[in-house]
Amino acid sequence: MPLPPDCHFDADRYDAEPARFAADHSWEEPVDTAARLLARELAALDWYRRWNCLPPPWGLGFPVAGRGEKARVTMRFRAEDAFLATAYRRFTLPVTGNEPVEDQVRRFVGRIDTSDPRSTAPSD
Template sequence: MESLPAVSVLRLGFVVPPPDLALSQWGELRLLIDGRDVLEEMHPGGVSSCWRGRWFGPAEEWPLAASGEPRRVELTNNDCVTDCCGGTFVTIRRRADRVEWTGWENTEDVRLPVPADVHFDAAAYDAELARAVADLSWEEPVDSVARLMRLELAASGCFQRWGWGVNTVHPLRSQGSAQVRVHFSPLEAPYANGSTFVHEVAVARDVPAEEQVRRFVDMVAADDPRGTARTLG
């Protein structure tokens, strides 16, 4: 009888990203496989493609979710789209009580070795993804406000009542200041120049994140948000 490959241990955690990243300033995902930072070995200095802003919604839609259909997943980039500057990829698939990571690719530098196939216990794998999403200990105030803003805007529908749809919510951090940007545009209307708007919500370190989000949601619910927003070109 053929023996199954050994089971590896996955450990995930989000960290505060450098303030100069261009693609996203949501928390970066760090992952260890059997205690090894395999992505740093493959792509030294690479930027996580599985940032915290992609971990909303049902678990089956999370970046590292595993299903019976093999799925090629982008893991890192060079703070640029991988079609341009390369990155690292792996194919994720659930098979019976295992999750398999196979077909590793490094399009950033093909000279560097890639890991061998990795197998995880499926139940432990799912539990680790859920644990990482639930862990908020790494967050700075801007991360908490951005996370809660994303959730509350989706739940409240305050933009929709004025005929707007929220396009993106993302944190921005710089030396000594931080803000959350909310981009929105008309619902069910084709894109046109000047039809996208942004609210830049300054984040205070000494005010609870929940209170800051509630103030913004109440403001939008009370009046058309376009009146206090900036137009994007």
């Protein structure tokens, strides 16, 4: 069996393709975009450490529930009270089609960032 002919390609174009693929979020539904942006914004704020909270034991995931009109992202975390008891708490971001997702996430992050979540977030 003969060998195939030599194959040549542009290495720069080849290297650019994974970056293009990683940056393409056109496939996301608004609720998926909200979860991704929420994770990025909270990591940049160092939110958990600043409020002396811990991410849930299962990691920093932001569960997405529902699609369309019932779409929402839940942000869970652990907080210790004055008696060192661990309480699981959550914030929920309903994602609507009425305004850009970026604006919804920005407003949500601003709201939870300006008050102590150990007292403002509902128990899980």
